Amino acid sequence: MSFSGDVKRELARLAPACKDCKRALLYGMFLMNRISRSNLTLMHTEHKPVADCYVNLLAELTGSIVTMFISDYTGPKKKRNYTVGVEHKEDIREICRYFGIDPDRPERRLDRNCLKRECCIHSFLRGVFMACGSVTNPEKEYHLELAVGEEALAGEIAALAEECSIQFRKTNRKGSSVLYLKESEPIEDMLTLMGAVNCSLELMNVKIYKDVRNKVNRVTNCETANIGKTVNAAATQVEQIRLIERTVGLDDLPDDLRELAELRLENPEMSLRELCMELSEPISRSGVNHRLKRLAAIAGEIQSKKKQDVSC
C-alpha cells in the first residue's frame, strides 16, 4: 500500500464531526469528479475505502441508486480500479439538485453555502483530497497535490485552504490546474486538518529520522575527513623520521626530539593528543606539534642536502 493509499484509507474511515460534515465531505468528492455530468460515471479510484465511502454517502444523502464496478488494470502494476456510478441520468440531476448545482451548467464552481462551520470546511477538503489528491511517500520526497482541473475552481479551493492557514502553490499540468505543497510542515498540517492524524504522525517520524540520519552522516563525514588528515600527517611524519634515522641517526637528536621521534615510529596511528600523553613529561598539543615541525625541518635539510649531492 502506498502512503497516499494509507492516507485515503484513514480519511475514508473517519466519522463526521457534525451532521453537515457528511454533506460537505460528499460535496468535496462530487465537485472534484473529473467526469462529465452527462455521463453516468462519477468516480474512478484505486482505493476501495474511498469508493465505499462515496457510494454510502451518495445513497444515504441523495437517495440515488449507486453502483460500483471493480476492474483490473492490465498494466504492469495490475492495480484494481473501482468505478462508482449511477444507472439513470435522472440520478445525476438529483445529486446536482441536492447540492444546488445547475446540472446543465458545465462550469464547476465552489458554493460556500454548505461550508459554514470550520469542521465542515475540513470535511470538504477531506472529500476533495479523497477524490483528486495524492501524497508522495515522505521517505522519497515531500509532495502533496490536488489535481483540480479548472483554474477558477483551483483558485477557490486554494483560497479556502488559505483560510485554514494552508498555503497551496499552483501549477498547470497539461492544461489542468494542480494545487500542491512541497515542505513537510504544511503537508503535516494538511493531513492533520483533514483528519489523517496517524499518517501525519508517520510523516513527522520520517522527517525526524531523516534529519537525524543527515546529521549523523554530516558528523561521520567530518570525522572521516579528520581521521584521513591525521593518518596522512602521521604517515608524513613517519617518513621524515625514517629519513633522519637512515641518514644522521636518531641518537644525535636532542632528547626531547628523539623521544617523540621514537614514540611516533612505534605508534603511527596516535593522534597528537595521544602523543602528548605518552611523553615522559607530558606537554601541550601545540608543544608536540612544534617538536614535529622541528623534526620536519631536520628532514627537510637532509632532503635538500641530498638533492644538492645528486646535482653535484
Ligand SMILES: [Zn+2]
Ligand atoms: Zn461540520
